[in-house]
Amino acid sequence: MEKYYLAIDIGASSGRHMLAGMKDGKMQLEEVYRFPNGMDNKNGTLCWDVERLFTEIKNGLKKCKEIGKIPVSMGIDTWGVDYVLLDKDDNILGDTVGYRDSRTEGMDEKVYEVIPQDDLYARTGIQKQIFNTIYQLMAVKESHPEYLEQAETILMIPDYFNFLLTGVKKNEYTEATTGQLISPKTNDWDYELIDMLGYNSGMFLPVSMPGTVVGGFTEEVQKEVGFNCTVVLPATHDTGSAVLAVPTNDDDAVYISSGTWSLMGIERKEADCSMESMKANFTNEGGYDHRFRYLKNIMGLWMIQSVKKEFTEDLSFAQICEMASKETISSIVDCNDDCFLAPKSMIEAVQKFCRDTNQQVPETVGEISSVIYNSLAKCYGDTVEEIEAITGKKYSTIYVVGGGSNAGYLNELTAEYTGRKVSAGPSEATAIGNVIVQMLHDGVFASLPEARTCVKESFDVKIYE
Ligand code: ADP
Ligand code: LRH
Numbered sequence: 001m002e003k004y005y006l007a008i009d010i011g012a013s014s015g016r017h018m019l020a021g022m023k024d025g026k027m028q029l030e031e032v033y034r035f036p037n038g039m040d041n042k043n044g045t046l047c048w049d050v051e052r053l054f055t056e057i058k059n060g061l062k063k064c065k066e067i068g069k070i071p072v073s074m075g076i077d078t079w080g081v082d083y084v085l086l087d088k089d090d091n092i093l094g095d096t097v098g099y100r101d102s103r104t105e106g107m108d109e110k111v112y113e114v115i116p117q118d119d120l121y122a123r124t125g126i127q128k129q130i131f132n133t134i135y136q137l138m139a140v141k142e143s144h145p146e147y148l149e150q151a152e153t154i155l156m157i158p159d160y161f162n163f164l165l166t167g168v169k170k171n172e173y174t175e176a177t178t179g180q181l182i183s184p185k186t187n188d189w190d191y192e193l194i195d196m197l198g199y200n201s202g203m204f205l206p207v208s209m210p211g212t213v214v215g216g217f218t219e220e221v222q223k224e225v226g227f228n229c230t231v232v233l234p235a236t237h238d239t240g241s242a243v244l245a246v247p248t249n250d251d252d253a254v255y256i257s258s259g260t261w262s263l264m265g266i267e268r269k270e271a272d273c274s275m276e277s278m279k280a281n282f283t284n285e286g287g288y289d290h291r292f293r294y295l296k297n298i299m300g301l302w303m304i305q306s307v308k309k310e311f312t313e314d315l316s317f318a319q320i321c322e323m324a325s326k327e328t329i330s331s332i333v334d335c336n337d338d339c340f341l342a343p344k345s346m347i348e349a350v351q352k353f354c355r356d357t358n359q360q361v362p363e364t365v366g367e368i369s370s371v372i373y374n375s376l377a378k379c380y381g382d383t384v385e386e387i388e389a390i391t392g393k394k395y396s397t398i399y400v401v402g403g404g405s406n407a408g409y410l411n412e413l414t415a416e417y418t419g420r421k422v423s424a425g426p427s428e429a430t431a432i433g434n435v436i437v438q439m440l441h442d443g444v445f446a447s448l449p450e451a452r453t454c455v456k457e458s459f460d461v462k463i464y465e
Contacts, residue, residue, distance in 0.1 A: 033060035040217030080178030125284035133179030177286035241433030256402025265295025306346035377413035401429035
């Protein structure tokens, strides 16, 4: 490969440095570094360790230097909704609380005292998730109003890492939309809404689009990692990057970005902020080139990640998947029930749901995992029908991308419960989507359709009928 582009993709369960380049017309991807991620319980509050994550970002950069593969540009993407507030000296105010923390309980009602839920959806198009930035900021306003007063800047998590690398502060558009404070009409912060909520509009920066250059590394970072590099904004929201790498140019494709969450939906040119859409709890997240991702958050493989930690045996995801495929238990849980968001024990939460609904209670590793996989697939089946009811279209193929596309049994169940063909892969879609924007910026691809065709030709996908 002549030129390397680096994607640093940090999901809620792990982060990785992926180098990409073109060889013989195909995109090639190489994993350089991987590190674990997750929220830590800090005196009863679920927090991200952003300091450690930044060290890991630099460790992966050092690895690039070590193997002699210096990228011409790099981009960072992470999960959505979380942020830091910086004071006048650029220090973080308070803890970097993660979205699963319970501080947002009841904050929806506080927000609706200012703006009714219907009006909020009509002006933002973002589905209600109790952890959206809008509710998190209300929690700060209630418990630490001084943080909001002292804050000079709000940076979403990828914005913050870009700042640490370059010294340049930017609010990237796709990640900003996850917070429920952006207007899909102006594609800018909804300053009127922000003022109504009393959130200190001075801390929000002008919105920057994917493809924008942030800057080079600071001298300090250059000294530490041993090289300089241009930091470019990809779709810094991981789901925004993942959907760019869905291996088709069919405008009517249904995708599932399958990782910690399962994000299931379609791409649309316009946001649908209707009441019908709100009732079905679909969201309109902002994407590259102002394409909207019309999708639903489904609890996803977080449920499997959580039970895996509780199992006494140390099993791989592949082993768990295989064990689940041998079971015949038919119990189904509602994956989107709040009881699965951050339970003390996921095993007990699944068992309790089954008990309370008079279904067989799963006991073994295989049974518990089987109930989760079947419940996810059932939810996918319901969701595709909801999408069809809303759009009046028929969808024949479900494109599964992300780490979860490796879960063969889940793919089989997805085909079974949806009654559609399932295309599984690429599993590193988020990193691929991240580099696609860097490559578009560098002129490697002339358009997104050209890039998607290249993804289709470069990476293996598996078909389940
Ligand atoms: P995130 O980016 O949200 O951290 P990933 O896209 O990396 O998540 O997906 C991780 C998930 O993919 C794991 O939690 C696991 O459930 C699933 N997974 C990965 N590899 C396999 C495998 N070989 N078999 C079954 N499931 C897998
Ligand atoms: C997936 C994801 C999803 C958000 C959630 C917070 O990683 O970004 O799109 O809703 O994390």
